[in-house]
Amino acid sequence: MLNSILFYSLDKAIRSYRRLAQANIDRAGLDITIDQWLVLRVLLEHDDLTQHEIAERVFKDQASVARMLALLTKRGLLSAVPLPQDGRRTQLRVTEQGQQMLDAVHPIVLDNRATALAGLAEDELAVLQQLLERIALNCTPAIS
Amino acid sequence: MLNSILFYSLDKAIRSYRRLAQANIDRAGLDITIDQWLVLRVLLEHDDLTQHEIAERVFKDQASVARMLALLTKRGLLSAVPLPQDGRRTQLRVTEQGQQMLDAVHPIVLDNRATALAGLAEDELAVLQQLLERIALNCTPAIS
DNA sequence: GCAGGAATTATGATGTATCATAAAGTTTAC
DNA sequence: GTAAACTTTATGATACATCATAATTCCTGC
Numbered sequence: 616m617l618n619s620i621l622f623y624s625l626d627k628a629i630r631s632y633r634r635l636a637q638a639n640i641d642r643a644g645l646d647i648t649i650d651q652w653l654v655l656r657v658l659l660e661h662d663d664l665t666q667h668e669i670a671e672r673v674f675k676d677q678a679s680v681a682r683m684l685a686l687l688t689k690r691g692l693l694s695a696v697p698l699p700q701d702g703r704r705t706q707l708r709v710t711e712q713g714q715q716m717l718d719a720v721h722p723i724v725l726d727n728r729a730t731a732l733a734g735l736a737e738d739e740l741a742v743l744q745q746l747l748e749r750i751a752l753n754c755t756p757a758i759s
Numbered sequence: 760m761l762n763s764i765l766f767y768s769l770d771k772a773i774r775s776y777r778r779l780a781q782a783n784i785d786r787a788g789l790d791i792t793i794d795q796w797l798v799l800r801v802l803l804e805h806d807d808l809t810q811h812e813i814a815e816r817v818f819k820d821q822a823s824v825a826r827m828l829a830l831l832t833k834r835g836l837l838s839a840v841p842l843p844q845d846g847r848r849t850q851l852r853v854t855e856q857g858q859q860m861l862d863a864v865h866p867i868v869l870d871n872r873a874t875a876l877a878g879l880a881e882d883e884l885a886v887l888q889q890l891l892e893r894i895a896l897n898c899t900p901a902i903s
Numbered sequence: 904g905c906a907g908g909a910a911t912t913a914t915g916a917t918g919t920a921t922c923a924t925a926a927a928g929t930t931t932a933c
Numbered sequence: 934g935t936a937a938a939c940t941t942t943a944t945g946a947t948a949c950a951t952c953a954t955a956a957t958t959c960c961t962g963c
Contacts, residue, residue, distance in 0.1 A: 666911070675949080678953095747769055
């Protein structure tokens with residue numbers, strides 16, 4: 616009965632994937648969560664984002680991002696140096712250790728994706744992605 | 760770049776939906792979370808499940824379910840009476856108040872689904888659901 | 904320049920996710 | 934019958950989700 620509900624399937628797919636992904640990271644002896652990994656990944660590309668901008672990119676909220684940044688910094692994967700031109704912000708940079716972590720996690724992530732999407736054709740994935748985007752759009756209140 | 764990653768879209772779709780759903784429930788002045796609602800819904804149909812069985816049905820884990828049951832009971836939406844034939848378990852029943860909550864939330868949930876799935880055809884939904892099930896299956900380690 | 908508003912970050916409160924484990928009850932083997 | 938194995942539930946620890954709000958700092962209009 617629950618099985619017939621689309622959002623149940625959606626939830627199940629995402630959680631199954633997250634469990635698989637985290638299990639494989641743990642198994643490799645790497646001490647990082649997939650959420651932290653995602654944030655670190657974004658910061659590698661852009662080191663000039665506000666917490667709000669980071670949150671938008673990883674689809675979380677600012678409060679969650681603030682706590683993840685604090686954790687990543689505490690763990691030495693990220694450095695935060697006060698910005699002279701804006702007393703509120705800091706310059707966020709992935710550290711050497713953070714870079715090593717990203718490097719170590721990368722092949723695992725690729726492997727996870729391959730496992731999760733095994734047997735799905737390119738065009739199926741395209742359709743899936745497009746439908747998901749439409750749902751997300753439907754659920755997002757118009758800004759104007 | 761992130762946008763091209765399927766799991767990012769998956770995550771985004773589910774979270775958009777959850778935010779929409781919770782916002783509408785809050786707006787109606789109803790004090791319940793969608794997760795609690797789901798558990799309550801299951802208990803209405805089956806009042807003889809162990810926490811582990813409930814967890815399987817709502818795709819959560821036993822620890823989460825235990826805490827949600829405690830909350831629901833504290834809020835008077837659920838009653839838990841010790842079972843004579845098994846000293847570990849309790850008989851879980853949705854209370855009158857819980858029933859009223861379910862009744863109040865139901866139309867909102869229907870409305871949320873309609874909003875989220877607007878413009879998607881029946882056959883598109885079928886495809887989507889089938890693809891999601893396959894992903895979930897791929898991510899679930901074989902039991903044997 | 905300065906007052907009011909906006910942006911940025913931090914944090915409290917509450918709820919859920921996950922793993923691990925403890926505590927208590929039940930079943931099975933013998 | 935009892936010891937060992939198994940079930941069931943509760944809870945500790947840590948992390949993320951969300952809303953609200955406080956505390957700074959910056960910017961803008963005047």
